[in-house]
Amino acid sequence: MPYVKGVANYNRINFLVSSKVQSFTTLVSDTGLATDANGKKIVRAGTVLPANDATAKGILHNDVDVTHGPQPGALIVEAYILEARMHTAPTE
Numbered sequence: 001m002p003y004v005k006g007v008a009n010y011n012r013i014n015f016l017v018s019s020k021v022q023s024f025t026t027l028v029s030d031t032g033l034a035t036d037a038n039g040k041k042i043v044r045a046g047t048v049l050p051a052n053d054a055t056a057k058g059i060l061h062n063d064v065d066v067t068h069g070p071q072p073g074a075l076i077v078e079a080y081i082l083e084a085r086m087h088t089a090p091t092e
Contacts, residue, residue, distance in 0.1 A: 016079060022079065024077060026075040039067070042065055
């Protein structure tokens with residue numbers, strides 16, 4: 001008998017203005033994250049990495065599941081962004 005697990009659906013908000021995006025692979029850390037209602041640690045698209053301060057290097061392009069440790073993700077370094085739609089607004 002196959003093991004089947006339900007997957008929760010969610011809506012992803014598009015924060016990109018155009019399809020012209022320059023991104024690079026980065027390792028998304030799992031430190032300091034709390035688990036959600038499904039027991040997962042998800043870093044949401046639009047999160048400024050590595051921190052939302054002067055150390056920022058880019059914006060995460062897609063959601064990344066870091067439940068079982070650090071995982072690779074796409075880090076946007078150049079694009080047109082709608083700040084109002086981002087997961088967390090960037091600081092000055």
